[in-house]
Amino acid sequence: MDEIMKGDKLVLRGMMFHGYHGVKPEERKLGQKFLVDVDAWMDLQAAGNSDNLSDTVSYTDIYRVVKAVMEGSPHNLLESVAQLIATTALSKFPQVSAVRVQVGKPHVAVVGPVDYLGVEIIRHRTTGEQT
Template identity: 35%
Template structure:
């Protein structure tokens, strides 16, 4: 990991969603479960020192943004889903400096007895 992904972070793990993302017709028709793990780089100093809700970011608002982005349109690739979620989080929360997002697909249509497939993207807010 690079130095860009250091410091304070908000972590949301095992966020479960049902979606219709995938390459195959069955995936698009029947859907399946997906799980998202997030690490969001945010300076939490003010929230830690003041104990004020307004100094932080609402976890519920983060979840709602992820859910809306995840469910907005079916995609073929998990990479595209993760990119859309990352863009929505950067657009919705100015305090987020970087994002690590992992999307897991436990029922991927491959011949495996146990396990899951996953992708992980790491994104840094682009300078304006």
């Protein structure tokens, strides 16, 4: 896996969505802002040589997966949200060998200042793909 994680990747940073994920009733009723980052490891050499979109995965296609999950059916845990994003990306895009998903909540009721609190998961095709 370490070798996979050192290769080429698509990078999506700072995606923001309003969703209704959380355990508390007010999170489910009012919703809140979520921040999402995704890395998708895949070989980008063919696309680099050809300059052809068909030799890669479009950033917008990955963005659509994230948007559908984040703005879709509510989940109690960010772990579940991140898992669904990761497994969907791996199943929809066979070129992707591994994916890192970070989901954060910037508005969390804690004593003290924070940028956000959240989770980060890494899944790869050989052990992390669950369709």
